[in-house]
Amino acid sequence: MSDIACRELCKTFHQGGETITALDHVSLDIEEGSFVCLFGPSGSGKTTLLNALGGLDTPDSGAITVGGQRLDGLSRGELADLRLHNIGFVFQAYNLITVLTARENVEFIMQVQGVPAGERRALATRVLEEVGLAGLEGRRPGELSGGQQQRVAVARAIATSPALVLADEPTANLDSRSAAQLMDLFVTLNKERGVTFVISTHDARVMGYARRLIGMRDGLIVSDEQQQPHAMDV
Amino acid sequence: MSLPLAALGTLAWRNLWRNHRRTLIMLAAIAIGVWAMIFMAALMRGMTDQMVRNGLQTLPGELQLHQRDYRRDPSVVNSMEPPAGELLQVLQSAPVAGWAGRVRVPAVISSERGSRSVTLLGIDPEAEQALGSLPEDLFEGRGLEGKGDRGLVIGASLARRLETALGKRVVIMSQDPDNNVAERGARVVGIYRGRLQGDEDRFVYAGRAAVQELLGIGQQISEIAVSGNDYRRVDEWYPRIAAAAGSGLETLTWTELDPFLGSMLAVQDGFTLVFMVVVFLALSFGLVNTLVMAIFERVREIGLMQALGMRPGLILGQIMLESLFLLCLGLVAGNLLAVLTIAPLASGIDISSVAQGMEMMGMSATLYPALHVQDMLMSTAVVIILGLLASLAPAWRASRLDPVAALTRD
Ligand SMILES: Nc1ncnc2c1ncn2[C@@H]1O[C@H](COP(=O)(O)OP(=O)(O)OP(=O)(O)O)[C@@H](O)[C@H]1O
Ligand SMILES: [Mg+2]
Numbered sequence: 001m002s003d004i005a006c007r008e009l010c011k012t013f014h015q016g017g018e019t020i021t022a023l024d025h026v027s028l029d030i031e032e033g034s035f036v037c038l039f040g041p042s043g044s045g046k047t048t049l050l051n052a053l054g055g056l057d058t059p060d061s062g063a064i065t066v067g068g069q070r071l072d073g074l075s076r077g078e079l080a081d082l083r084l085h086n087i088g089f090v091f092q093a094y095n096l097i098t099v100l101t102a103r104e105n106v107e108f109i110m111q112v113q114g115v116p117a118g119e120r121r122a123l124a125t126r127v128l129e130e131v132g133l134a135g136l137e138g139r140r141p142g143e144l145s146g147g148q149q150q151r152v153a154v155a156r157a158i159a160t161s162p163a164l165v166l167a168d169e170p171t172a173n174l175d176s177r178s179a180a181q182l183m184d185l186f187v188t189l190n191k192e193r194g195v196t197f198v199i200s201t202h203d204a205r206v207m208g209y210a211r212r213l214i215g216m217r218d219g220l221i222v223s224d225e226q227q228q229p230h231a232m233d234v
Numbered sequence: 235m236s237l238p239l240a241a242l243g244t245l246a247w248r249n250l251w252r253n254h255r256r257t258l259i260m261l262a263a264i265a266i267g268v269w270a271m272i273f274m275a276a277l278m279r280g281m282t283d284q285m286v287r288n289g290l291q292t293l294p295g296e297l298q299l300h301q302r303d304y305r306r307d308p309s310v311v312n313s314m315e316p317p318a319g320e321l322l323q324v325l326q327s328a329p330v331a332g333w334a335g336r337v338r339v340p341a342v343i344s345s346e347r348g349s350r351s352v353t354l355l356g357i358d359p360e361a362e363q364a365l366g367s368l369p370e371d372l373f374e375g376r377g378l379e380g381k382g383d384r385g386l387v388i389g390a391s392l393a394r395r396l397e398t399a400l401g402k403r404v405v406i407m408s409q410d411p412d413n414n415v416a417e418r419g420a421r422v423v424g425i426y427r428g429r430l431q432g433d434e435d436r437f438v439y440a441g442r443a444a445v446q447e448l449l450g451i452g453q454q455i456s457e458i459a460v461s462g463n464d465y466r467r468v469d470e471w472y473p474r475i476a477a478a479a480g481s482g483l484e485t486l487t488w489t490e491l492d493p494f495l496g497s498m499l500a501v502q503d504g505f506t507l508v509f510m511v512v513v514f515l516a517l518s519f520g521l522v523n524t525l526v527m528a529i530f531e532r533v534r535e536i537g538l539m540q541a542l543g544m545r546p547g548l549i550l551g552q553i554m555l556e557s558l559f560l561l562c563l564g565l566v567a568g569n570l571l572a573v574l575t576i577a578p579l580a581s582g583i584d585i586s587s588v589a590q591g592m593e594m595m596g597m598s599a600t601l602y603p604a605l606h607v608q609d610m611l612m613s614t615a616v617v618i619i620l621g622l623l624a625s626l627a628p629a630w631r632a633s634r635l636d637p638v639a640a641l642t643r644d
Contacts, residue, residue: 077545077547080543080544084543094538097245097535098252112542114238156542
């Protein structure tokens, strides 16, 4: 279901008379159950690509298929539904709704999906425990550390069993210990649940976890190789 | 897809209290606006109420029955038999609170010093009591003591003009059905002060039987006045009386008898509504500004909600709910405030300093604010409907934010 196919994606931005090519005829296939890292210097187009895969941003040209579903031609509402049911996002920071507690943040998507309250509660308790946050369910984001916040975001992303998680520099604001814990969590979820992960990063240690490494520069894919994953040393 | 109202409601409620100060200020503004709407409406209602009541007591009655041709020619020729049978039955049953048969004819009253043309009212004082139509301010002498009373009660102004006084004799003169002059001497037994000076000059009261005898019309009367004690609800019982009266009689409600008073009541609702809308328009700038600020402060979070898969409609709904909560809280506070400030004024507000000169319009020196549930409902409807309409624009814009731009905002 989470097979991803991109064909000839192009995206340019215009800023102050300058034209910036963020994606330059990018073609890419990602199989279900993959664990992929996108890396490359700042401005190479990683975020733009992730946003396009999640239907948050529309490329100027080219086609994206996620799980057999073509994204072009879908309305904003249909794209929202696709994300709601199939795609989890984890951003670098500010992942949580500030007025909701950790538990409510996790339950929020399920609530929108219409999952019954009892089931929702049980699931939220389980995933929060799974990401190591048992006991902190009632805290609001402001009362959690950066690492804890990221883990709430992960708990939320996986609670609904999405087929695909798109993570944009999820460890950038974390100390190495929290970063390692988060990456371990991703690996576990990938192995045990078969969730596809596409993670963008600058961090060489994070890249070590990936089974497939895709290098980008100036909106182009410049390298794409499989590797033997290895955890970072803390 | 079902609407996740609980989720939206929680979000809306908590977002509302994100910025206490701003929310409380807006709440206070809405509450004061709502209070002003209801308070002003209560004052205006009290004012019209009084004008209509005063008007009805001069007419008097909320409903009148006449012989079919009476309005065209209000002379003694067009008299009617006193009610009997079905009509009498209807008049004696609820919701009719009182009715009275009167003889009302043009007449001339003369003293040794002068003559004036007046309207001679032959009444049954007991029956009139229920209609509240007798002069309430009898400052000399006595009132009529029954329908057979042969004395006259005249206005103070008329007494002055005729240079007559209590206990003096005057001559009252009218026409009988055969166009012969009917006249009789009578004693002034009471002098009243009217609500309006015009009334004092115009109406001369006498016992009904005495007037009938003077005119030689047997038991006949000119009109039947009916009251149900609430001039606003005449339409509810009017048809029954009209049906019982049959085609020989004309049944007129007070709005038809006094179109000016009737139109006062009709434009009242319109005035109140316009006033409320104007107050709200002033408020709506604050409301829209509050929402725009609230949205501006959490653009990033709105981007996040879009990324999580919230449809634009849900984001719109969340902000509309937020606005609805704010409006409802303001309404509750405003209504409470209105009730609390109007209740102590039930004994009336003394406006004698500004009321002089308004007496011609039938106003008195004391104003009784009238709190109507209808006005509270109207202000609620105005605030909710216009408030949501005004919120639509900012909410719509929030729901259409570009998620990528929103997420990268710092
Ligand atoms: N909204 C925008 N307006 C103008 N230019 C943009 C916009 N978004 C991205 N760009 C440009 O597009 C290019 C690709 O940006 P993108 O954010 O995808 O890079 P990135 O690889 O994620 O970089 P980083 O590692 O710094 O996050 C950059 O040159 C960036 O300046
Ligand atoms: Mg980026």
